[in-house]
Amino acid sequence: MPQKPHLLLTALLCAALGPLASVAQAGVVVVGHPGMRKLDVATVERIYSGKVVELDGQPVVPVNLPPQSPLRQRFLKDFMQRDEQNYLAYWTVRRYVGKGAPPKEVGSATEVVMHVLHNPGAIGYMEESDVPPGVNVVARGAKPAGGAP
Secondary structure (H helix, E strand, O other): OOHHHHHHHHHHHHHHHHHHHHHHHOOEEEEEOOOOOOOOHHHHHHHHOOOOOEEOOEEOEEEEOOOOOHHHHHHHHHHHOOOHHHHHHHHHHHHHOOOOOOOEEOOOHHHHHHHHHHOOOEEEEEEHHHOOOOOEEEEEOOOOOOOOO
């Protein structure tokens, strides 16, 4: 009989903390134009590094959030394994040697969604919890610390 209060307490804690656990698991996702195939993290890295410029015969048009965006910092860490300084230095050299320009920057997740929906081959990134219904999630980054295995 003494175990029942513990079970009740455990159930109440799980119910109360359940929503927090799902928030902790939310992360950065890459969204793509409707019909774009799923991508792995390595392909996303190559797109945002300018090494992959088309997929399935379609030019890829990536967009970035501004450098001061915390979401951009998380994207660079999760998908690019770089920090902002390293990423900017990479693109400075790449542009100097004539190997392209960094992805266009947009100001918000709303602009990312509009870009992706209206431009074939477009991709961008945003918080998983902010993805509107019907938007094509093409890649997920590494699970944040404390997330489910």
